[in-house]
Amino acid sequence: MSETDDRDYRATLNLPQTEFPMRADLPKREPGRVAWWKEHGTFARRLAKNKADGNPHWILHDGPPYANGELHMGHFLNMVLKDVFVKIALLDGKQTPFVPGWDMHGLPIELETLKHLGIKDFHAIDPLELREKCKERALYWLDRQRDVRVRMGNFGDWDHPYMTIAPEFEATIVETLAALAEKEQLYRGLRSTLWCIHDETALAEAEIEYEPKTSPSVYVRFKATDEQAAEVLSHFVGADVASTGSSTVIPSVGSEATGVEGPPLSVLIWTTTPWTLPANVAIALSADAEYGLYRVGDELLVLATVLAPKALGDAFADATRIGTATGAQLDGLSVRHPFLDRDSLLVLADYVELETGTGAVHTAPGHGADDFETGVKYNLPILNPVDARGIFTQEAGPYAGMHIWKANKRIVEDLQASGALWRMHEYEHSYPHCWRCHNPVIFRATAQWFISLDMNHLRQNALDAIAKVAYTPEWGQNRQSQMIETHPEWCVSRQRTWGTPIPALICQRCNDSFLDPAVARRAAARFRVAGAGTWWSDPLETFAPADSTVCPKCGSTAFEREKNIVDIWFESGVTHFAVLGTPDLPWPSDLVLEGGDQYRGWFRSSLLTAVAVKGTAPYKHVVKNGWVNDEHGRPMSKSKGTGIDARDAMEKWGADVLRLWAASVEFVDDVRFGPNVVGQVGNVYRNVRNRIRFMLSNLYDFGTTDVVPRERLEPLDALACDVTDDFADNVVADYHAFGIHDAYLRIVEFDRSMSSLYLDALKDPLYSRAANDPRRRSAQSALFYILRRLLAVSAPVLSFTTEEAWQSLSEDLRGAEQSVFDLPLSVAHGRDTAEAVRRWDRLRGLRGRVAASTEPRDFEARVALSAVPAFAKELAALGDGLREALVVSAVTLVASDAADADGTLEIAYAHGAKCKRCWKYRELGTAEAHAEICADCASVVA
């Protein structure tokens, strides 16, 4: 019985065992885990526990994605981040129900539905039928998107999402309108609004995209009559008509030919929208700018002097400036419209810029926001000669019946023929387009419903509310304020079908529209029961019972209902009212988290409705996440085919690797995503996974009865636990500061430090000691503790992997904590972990120096270590743990004042020979029966 080969001794070791696979196979396994969470009600159970514990609420209110199209990686980042924060709060013991929601009304879905149905004109289908079809489509997209969100591993009340098309939600929308009407925050007014002539609807600012467009750039003469010319001339300093020296009589042009003597005088304007000329009523000048009176050939032209060289072009060389005047001096004068029988007034406006054009700005109050303001200021007629489809009305004179884009060309030709055109060329510029149909939009004066930003100090109140909200990043607060400061009056009405009706009535006698709060409240009550479609289908008496409503203007009691619907930004702006404000979901929310575009979108619309109705912000903290660009930092675009679908990405890489990616980038800034970036994160994932696997694999024979209390752990194990506490505390602190990326770095670093120092050192005691040796049980107790805390703090990010690992432990070890989401995030321990970390780092430094030795290396070596007394004492306290940590066969330690601060090392070959079983260098054969192994091993084998 002398010969014993290695293989036999190998069988006597406690080598690691686990079912937890090295290969993650995430795309294949994750769907099963999603089903498992659902089946076990993991989220709901923990919520119930947190509630039973009487812990506080922490509500993240979901900004609704639009229920149209597939979710991309930008959605993934945002939605997973929300989930990470919800899970942090959940593990922290908070009551943190998450109610996801969808934005489901609106033009994009209506258009997609029409396309799906193959219908080109929305007038061709009955509104109620179209609404049914839109609802089907919206629900279809909700289902698809919900599947993807659930697949991400996100926790939430997926069976009861909020939907803007739900009857209760529609009721909330209308109730909010009623509340705004009661507070006189809502009014109906004529406004020059952005209008899409293709979709035949007013558009909100947020529904506009700027795209390049080529327009005719035209310079047009607005000629003065004799009398007007004399008046204009009298305001120019230095102008002397007699000295112009011209004797040529230029025949007058235009409809108001006067056959004047002397040179004709015109104000030269510039425009890129000739079709708006029929609505021209004024020419705006800059009050302070200098205007010149130029003699060019046989005529006189008025324009800003700084722009004259550019505007006059070749003719500038021969032009003579014979007088100047400021804009202010010309205020109130008139010239003639180039082809209609009326005057155009010279007015002042501060938006007149002197970069392009002539400094004399064609002003059509019906076709421009600035123009409209000027029109109101000067009490000018608001002409609107264009109908909803972009066809000129009778008001446009000779162009009646013509489409505006066609009229552009025709008007230029006519101007040319009449001599009013000075110059024309093609001009490419960035022009507003409809975000959905991508056709150029126009400004058009129409009657719309508005929320006033300045009535009742709403704008100022909103700014005050912002000051009380926390923003991440901090500059978001300033940005949000700017978005309120520059917010124009909010047009909330739309002329489409798929939406919530604005329950306004039109008086049949005086034709005035009004929104009676009582009518709105009745509508809300009805919608809550039977949906908003009842506005169209129910008899009017349902909303305005006979004699209960009178026209505020004329007292009539005969009405029709208005057919406008509400802007979907208003709908998403009331999600906080619809979802929050219950005992389980208090208002306001603790956090909202969306992309940076929402400062202008949902953050703003939510804020305004909340401040208007309740006086304060609907959230306490606003966090913005960055944009997801491709690997080169360029925007991902669906149309260019560079966009990556969230579902596809999860099928390829798995949700957990992508979740780790979300943590690996600084989400507040713009981030990059692509195969190379994911590949890198995949490597990190593999490392983390393997180290978790190693810990699991050494707990296969460990149970609750084997647990060694913290106070009785071996010193090295206790140190590792202290370091783990420090690590976990810091991760939690990072989480609380929204530092997901900081937490990620910390986890990766901890993982590496644990692995290279501690886990490596533990192999020998774990493998070679007897299974129930106290040293081994101590190590296992520490491993279990470390694993448990590592899994808990990693679970918000690596939800799938941590749960998989937790489930790989015995039921005995898991105990009452069935799921990793039953674990506590923080553990109160009251230890000075900072000191432990310093000791750990010093030990790690020593280990590094020893490990760098190649001859001898590892167990071949023995170490003679001399350290200054304090350090020596610290190391001596580790007992044999010091030798274990250095992974050598023997260590001698002496205290010496002469030693280096970080210890003086002497590494030599160890005495004895390599034990065939434990590989350490020892005296062999002390046990009779086992010649090739050491005494310790012999005692185990025996």
Added chain:
RNA sequence: GGGCCAUUAGCUCAGUUGGUUAGAGCGCAUGCUUGAUAAGCAUGAGGUCCCUGGUUCGAGCCCAGGAUGGCCCA
């Protein structure tokens, strides 16, 4: 064109109130290990901190201008 933001190793990122030789992880190269093995350990290479000026004894950090990219607008 305007506002806001970003720019540090091949990649993802740290760099405290300006203060020695700018750090980590991943990747890469090399060596070891083969009892975590499609794993583990160690060593190493790799940086004009976007550029140009300025302030300062001293600047990755502060100031000004510019470049590139992104978001939101016009």
